[in-house]
Amino acid sequence: MTYISTRGNPDAVSFSEAVTLGLAPDGGLFVPASFPRFEVTDFDGRDSLPAIAQTLIRPFFAGDALAGELDAICEDAFSFPVPLNVVDENATNPVRVLELFHGPTAAFKDVGARFLAACLQRSAGASVDDPLLILVATSGDTGGAVAAAFHNRPGIDVGVLFPKGLVSPRQEQQLTCWGGNVKAFRVSGVFDDCQRMVKAAFANEAFTQRRRLSSANSINVGRLLPQMAYYAASSLWCLRETGKAPSYIVPTGNLGNALACVWARHVGLPIDRIVLATNANRTIPDFLASGEWSPRDSVATLASAMDVGNPSNAERLRHLFPDSGELATKLRAGWVDDDHIRQRIASDFGRGADAWCPHTATAMELYARMSDEDRASAPWIAVATAHPAKFETVVEPLIGQTLPVPAALAELLDRPAHAVDIAPDLDVLLSHL
């Protein structure tokens, strides 16, 4: 298996090279040169997430230096449960919720970050004498997950950039509580500024000669493969239970999580429809409706980890389906404003459901807006991307209660924090690295 750039540079690289480089040399994103094809029966006798992940990811590692380590990497990375729960068993069309928030930082990004860390630690790139520098822009959750996953892994340094004042206090704590090999930068700008600075650092030759760089945000292909694994596992669990392939609603920002779902369906997992739920940053719903790609500045919303105006992974999606007419038949999308996020959290909780984080609430809101016919057409799985206690300042006033904090998160909240304040200026950033 080799990986190629979305921008047409014909040089193919191995999985390990794609992961270490992060971004392709022509500025594109790495995608598999060809996708393997699975039958449902390929997963017979495999039920746990790590076991399903090993089968799914094996062809993507074929011929790579890490191929022999895949089983160990899966055991290291998939170290926490990913439960699929039914909400309201008595409803005619109960929705299932795939809870991706049981990792160390209580959001789905722990899955990809831990897998990537497990890979990089075992790769030739990690070096105690000349540490690999993982540079990552975050709208909130990526950075914490990456920091947690890489903290204290030898031979690797981490620089995390986040937009000042645009992440929740608990998210900020998770970005800044590490020290050691992890440095946090509080940028006076928005997420797109942080992302631009990271891209500019990669493109800066003087800097890349001084430091070996790698990315760990959702543009790294090493994050996408493990995310496919929870779609593979949950779709198989649901098929085995109901006899039907499920459809998914995925809260979407930079499009990494949803792209993994698209890839999982593309390689043959039993996945019916895929609906993307965004907040008021509606670049993707507008694109699917009009066929025209018009990225724009992001706007701040309650679902802050999805405040992305120019979703990077759209480039991979459009590489897979270059014809926007065909793409529009593969996906649906809708967007949810802050008022409806608030209402959905309050009303579902009032009906006895769990409290949703604001991101998960966008998916629940789109489910609530569907026709009965749509809801009856397949078992629907809404993807829960974060624990509500991570966004307690939004959620607690809406439900009128204090949320219990998961144990792993509570431990991080007690640690001392430190960040470097910087302007959105590449030279300033590089001077600190």
Ligand SMILES: *Cc1c(COP(=O)(O)O)cnc(C)c1O
């Ligand atoms: C990152 C994030 C999202 C968006 O995921 P993408 O892969 O960027 O589309 C949604 N919800 C939460 C809680 C997140 O942290």
